[in-house]
Amino acid sequence: MSQQKHRVISDFPNVAYNVVAIAASRGGLKAISQIVSALPPGFPAAIIVVQHLSPQFPSYMAEILSKRTALQVKQAEQGDVLRPGTVYIAVPGKHLLVNPNGTLSLSDAPKMNFVRPAADKMFASVAANFQGRVFAVVLTGGDGDGGLGVIAIKKSGGIIIAQDEASCECFSMPQSAINTGTVDFVLPLDAIANQLISLVITEKVA
Numbered sequence: 187m188s189q190q191k192h193r194v195i196s197d198f199p200n201v202a203y204n205v206v207a208i209a210a211s212r213g214g215l216k217a218i219s220q221i222v223s224a225l226p227p228g229f230p231a232a233i234i235v236v237q238h239l240s241p242q243f244p245s246y247m248a249e250i251l252s253k254r255t256a257l258q259v260k261q262a263e264q265g266d267v268l269r270p271g272t273v274y275i276a277v278p279g280k281h282l283l284v285n286p287n288g289t290l291s292l293s294d295a296p297k298m299n300f301v302r303p304a305a306d307k308m309f310a311s312v313a314a315n316f317q318g319r320v321f322a323v324v325l326t327g328g329d330g331d332g333g334l335g336v337i338a339i340k341k342s343g344g345i346i347i348a349q350d351e352a353s354c355e356c357f358s359m360p361q362s363a364i365n366t367g368t369v370d371f372v373l374p375l376d377a378i379a380n381q382l383i384s385l386v387i388t389e390k391v392a
Contacts, residue, residue: 204319206234215247229383234312258272262275262276268288299330319344
């Protein structure tokens with residue numbers, strides 16, 4: 187397992203953050219679309235997205251986003267290996283978790299914050315396995331999911347962005363993150379992609 191972990195991390199040479207973890211709920215598709223459409227081809231980090239969607243219907247989010255970005259987009263599958271320049275979308279009704287070897291797992295564990303997938307679960311797993319090489323983004327949404335997860339990311343040395351109230355359809359999720367006191371940047375939606383580019387591409391690992 188340690189060899190596998192080393193191999194996966196070595197795919198991200200001289201990059202400050204291996205993983206960008208994005209959480210959203212109400213209004214999230216528009217917000218996520220705007221961010222990923224502004225990221226350049228070859229963006230040197232994997233992107234994991236938890237968007238609260240009804241498990242009663244199939245998700246077409248990966249197909250929609252793939253038409254709006256130069257990055258590869260796919261619905262997450264059990265055992266996927268995180269790769270830079272790829273966006274992994276959570277499956278409705280399944281928690282999306284990152285394993286120590288840099289692979290993804292889909293979990294039927296109980297709901298958290300009344301939702302599955304839960305941002306808190308995803309954030310905590312990323313924080314545990316990538317420590318300070320994580321960049322979390324909390325976007326528009328109508329609940330408090332993500333608040334516990336951003337605390338875990340901050341404790342592990344990661345960086346956190348929250349979308350500002352003026353550009354949110356619903357400010358509850360970003361507000362919950364901000365209330366933890368762990369958020370590094372509160373930004374309008376149209377500034378988030380540039381901040382990601384600045385931090386992920388221009389900063390180097392010490």
